Amino acid sequence: MHKHFPVNCIVPPHMLEDIATNGTAAQKVLAINTLKASAQMVGKRRALSDFTGAALRVAVGGKERIIYDAKNGSSLPGTQVRKEGDPPSTDVAVNEAYDGSGATYDLFKEFYQRNSIDNNGMRLDSTVHYQKGYDNAFWDGEQMVYGDGDENLPINERLFNRFTIAIDVIGHELTHGVTQYEAKLTYSQQPGALNESMSDVFGSLVKQYTLGQTADQADWIIGAGLLTSNVNGVGIRSMKAPGTAYDDPVLGKDPQPAHMKDYVNTVSDNGGVHINSGIPNHAFYVAALEIGGNAWLKAGQIWYVTLRDKLTSSSKFQDCANLTYQTAGELFGTGSLEQQAVKNGWAAVGLGVEGGNGEPTEPGDGCFTSLLRAIGAAPAK
Amino acid sequence: MKVERIQFERTGGFAGIRFAADFKPEDLPDEQSKELFDLLDDLDFNELPEQMMDENTPDSFTYSITVKTKRKSHTVVTGDASAPEKMQELLQLLNRIARNQMRKQ
Numbered sequence: 001m002h003k004h005f006p007v008n009c010i011v012p013p014h015m016l017e018d019i020a021t022n023g024t025a026a027q028k029v030l031a032i033n034t035l036k037a038s039a040q041m042v043g044k045r046r047a048l049s050d051f052t053g054a055a056l057r058v059a060v061g062g063k064e065r066i067i068y069d070a071k072n073g074s075s076l077p078g079t080q081v082r083k084e085g086d087p088p089s090t091d092v093a094v095n096e097a098y099d100g101s102g103a104t105y106d107l108f109k110e111f112y113q114r115n116s117i118d119n120n121g122m123r124l125d126s127t128v129h130y131q132k133g134y135d136n137a138f139w140d141g142e143q144m145v146y147g148d149g150d151e152n153l154p155i156n157e158r159l160f161n162r163f164t165i166a167i168d169v170i171g172h173e174l175t176h177g178v179t180q181y182e183a184k185l186t187y188s189q190q191p192g193a194l195n196e197s198m199s200d201v202f203g204s205l206v207k208q209y210t211l212g213q214t215a216d217q218a219d220w221i222i223g224a225g226l227l228t229s230n231v232n233g234v235g236i237r238s239m240k241a242p243g244t245a246y247d248d249p250v251l252g253k254d255p256q257p258a259h260m261k262d263y264v265n266t267v268s269d270n271g272g273v274h275i276n277s278g279i280p281n282h283a284f285y286v287a288a289l290e291i292g293g294n295a296w297l298k299a300g301q302i303w304y305v306t307l308r309d310k311l312t313s314s315s316k317f318q319d320c321a322n323l324t325y326q327t328a329g330e331l332f333g334t335g336s337l338e339q340q341a342v343k344n345g346w347a348a349v350g351l352g353v354e355g356g357n358g359e360p361t362e363p364g365d366g367c368f369t370s371l372l373r374a375i376g377a378a379p380a381k
Numbered sequence: 382m383k384v385e386r387i388q389f390e391r392t393g394g395f396a397g398i399r400f401a402a403d404f405k406p407e408d409l410p411d412e413q414s415k416e417l418f419d420l421l422d423d424l425d426f427n428e429l430p431e432q433m434m435d436e437n438t439p440d441s442f443t444y445s446i447t448v449k450t451k452r453k454s455h456t457v458v459t460g461d462a463s464a465p466e467k468m469q470e471l472l473q474l475l476n477r478i479a480r481n482q483m484r485k486q
Contacts, residue, residue, distance in 0.1 A: 074469050133473060136394045138440035140462050169395065176439040187439055195439065223396070236396045250483050251398055274397025
């Protein structure tokens, strides 16, 4: 029987959006289905992601996870195989996705008082076994998606293991969701590299939290265990020493810079978002190590509040430096050890901090050039 | 029209590692070149739009495929979430070819 809902017919889109954001659970689901259906008709599926998650995945109050199996196809989300509270599956990837998204939820909830990706109990959906030989994981604007690496190749040719194997990869993808709901950092150039860095920072913190490590005990490797033994490398990125994670005949050498003087200008990879993220990654590492103890407690708190309240879609590295410094002062006191550590973190990558939200400087454009410009001894921008 | 050259590049992804291939189909094993031509024909590759990009999908791959004949060169840029279902097989095949080329270098 075909049910007829008036909301499908006469409610204008802006009102549906309001319902999708503010309505009851049932209203949200109804409104969002209508919006999604009409958006698909005009090819705007992704444009709705700011509120679809909250509406479609409204949780009953706490952690709610669903794991799907794409069964090596590319249709999302796939077949549901485990939901919140279900016993472990016999499929290790399913359990890793379940446990990893749970640990990420717990870290954000317990230490940053954040209720899921949207801070409104959004359900955490993950799909495993995406495609065949898919050596990647991504956030599609609504859910996490994980491939199995290159499981379809002979063992001696495989480079990547399944992407759920590294819990920081899971934390990384979920944090893309948090960024989407907060700073909305544009996925290109410096804002994109900051977006990537935030995901690496909280991905690494999820791992450290799970292992109960202090900053000096952590390996600060992103994606440890992801590369097979055929690859000469310890992981995908190193926050401790960007540019040193791998050096391999097939994959090449880790291209990440650790300092502004080595900033990579490229059109590839959305302007090098996975390359230049090494710079803010290293700043976080230096600050966290100097603060000491569990990095998610203080350094993580400073970065989280900055992401939630201060960064905007167009923020650059210099903005992030200034704003994390400002936040550290607000949280721990002006001139505190924590604030000094943040300053030293950014100094280690070639960025001085300014008191307020100063004008961002271009890559490689240091304090000295800015000073010359201020007194008219260097050309204006 | 005979395909003379194919260029493929995969960038982005969680690892941000570039995979690329630049080859003449005639240099591929017969079976692989037949599979490639079948997939291109099936997709009606020259009629595909030049841009089919993902929006708001951090860490997804970006693929660029250029197919050159004597008279024409057509490039399609696409991403994981926006590539048509039928295109996935082509992307996987080009990926394998790229990987083999990189291994030989």
